Amino acid sequence: MAATTSRTLELLSLLQSHRHWSARELTGRLGVSDRTLRRDVERLRELGYGIESLRGSAGGYRLEAGTGLPPLLLSDDEGVAIALGLRSQATAGLRGAEHTTLSALAKIEQVLPPALRRRIEALQSHTAVGAGGAWNRSGRPTPEVDAELLGLLALASRDSERLRFRYTDATGAASARVVEPYRLVPVARRWYLLAWDRERLDWRTFRLDRISEVFSTRVRFEPQEMSEEAARERVERAVRHRRRSIRARIVVELPQAELAEHLGWYGREVEAVDASHCAWPIEAESVEALGMALIWLPAGVAYRVEDSPELRAYLTAQAERFAAAARASA
Amino acid sequence: MAATTSRTLELLSLLQSHRHWSARELTGRLGVSDRTLRRDVERLRELGYGIESLRGSAGGYRLEAGTGLPPLLLSDDEGVAIALGLRSQATAGLRGAEHTTLSALAKIEQVLPPALRRRIEALQSHTAVGAGGAWNRSGRPTPEVDAELLGLLALASRDSERLRFRYTDATGAASARVVEPYRLVPVARRWYLLAWDRERLDWRTFRLDRISEVFSTRVRFEPQEMSEEAARERVERAVRHRRRSIRARIVVELPQAELAEHLGWYGREVEAVDASHCAWPIEAESVEALGMALIWLPAGVAYRVEDSPELRAYLTAQAERFAAAARASA
């Protein structure tokens, strides 16, 4: 049944896997006459996919960018790669596009066969969070959002399905919750779930890394309207433990242009103080992270810290630790 | 024409965008009778997609994980999110799955409408490379692979299309090249293109960040067989400037378990020395990166460096710099 639908999909898949195909190759693969192939191409074109054809002795068909995205026909491996990409994208907390990333993630998580899911987990544990190499970290040594949890919650929120889970609050008290999940909101590098707590009959905000033992009850609920902004606001208000962000201003003995060039993207806020000094405003969640920033200042250039006694104290202490370690290593 | 093919795709798309649909909703959207809907569902099931149906008053259809990946029907936004995820995945140099990531990337780049491409570029410039925030960096301040270039080259390699570009070699000499691209290979955090140089009639290895002004001549060439491994080997041999990796062993005055817990994923190689000491082998491309690692050791715990006079010297120097900065800030 439906030879033509599946054949059309297969044609699209072939066109996606190689740029160029001659009619002969395609008819061979699909097992149809050339006339039918032409009709299939026509069909795809009518559906909006840009298929270009070239005549002459080097002729053939090629899939071009069209007006919309065609269905992506992926191999298992590619599916795994995409899921990994989306997960790391989501856990890294890309600003501005979280919602879309989650919706794409939900789509793929929904249909991910278990075997692939296992592959993803294996790969994820083999690679550093956020990918890269050993020393690529953002703040504390253990941010580590559980990407799978994120996917699960995204799916349940999208589909308005009740959830049961265990929650350990800030004081360490654990409780069992039954909630109607609405949105996932990233605030200050952490993910929060905004949900209606069915037992407390009120809105609650749950920090993802405190959620465990999630059960997807496949029971649907009737969601109330809630805009992205409203959700964000609510969560931000709820997050009492505000981001304790530390700022400092580093004054460096270097012209603005030179430092900016050395730092690249990270130095985009460097401003000139005078012809031979510039100031670099930095901000992070901990003094350690600020200390890391200072490591990357060019060697042999003097600098000083402004507006942050905290960082200054830290530098003094850290200088001693480094010196002690160096002495101990002799 | 072909109402049924497009309708089937649309049904799949609907099922992907929400988990649960009743027959009434679907027939309404698709404009067909319920019998036809059932036949469409049947068709999709025959194609291997897992569609579960629930009877009873809360009944409906739901797309489940099947045996394979169904075509992903994405909105424009979601396509952008996926492309972004793949690009950052690729530029971050995920080990072990580069090839697959590139093949998925090629697939989506091939069909990305120009408007979406522009959106991606805009988003990319607004977000830190590798995502995250200010202090998430891997090594040197400026790795910054051009993700778009990567996509372009991946596409040309996959499809065996000749390329023209400008190349600036290590000595700074620029030249125009016409090549037949074969593979993209990541070595030591950098991407290289292995290609046959049509003018020099030999294999050449090009570092991506030295390539510019690429033109895709849409001329195809007949590729020779080349395995992934052969390509990797060739590039690694060609890359004379071998990864200058620095190793050190940090002996910490802390039981193995405690340090391992504090460091989390990064401390997975920590080994016990005796009951109250453990050793942490670390490795990075620069002493600065190693210094960063040391910052994250728990405060107040003494440690010393083994096997790396380089790091020791660096610590002495850095201690002085920190101290000087702290003094200057008074």
Next chain:
DNA sequence: GCCAATGCGGACGAAAAGTGACCGGATGTC
């Protein structure tokens, strides 16, 4: 300039499929 290779699309008729209406049945929830 000619030729071979390639893609284009109209016409036709036989075969296949898709479609809706109708039905009795099964399986859930309330």
Next chain:
DNA sequence: GACATCCGGTCACTTTTCGTCCGCATTGGC
């Protein structure tokens, strides 16, 4: 038990699909 929902068989009718045959257009190499 009442109700809502999905299930899948059958039938008659309509539409599409498909291969074959055709002359035409375009391209690159000889």
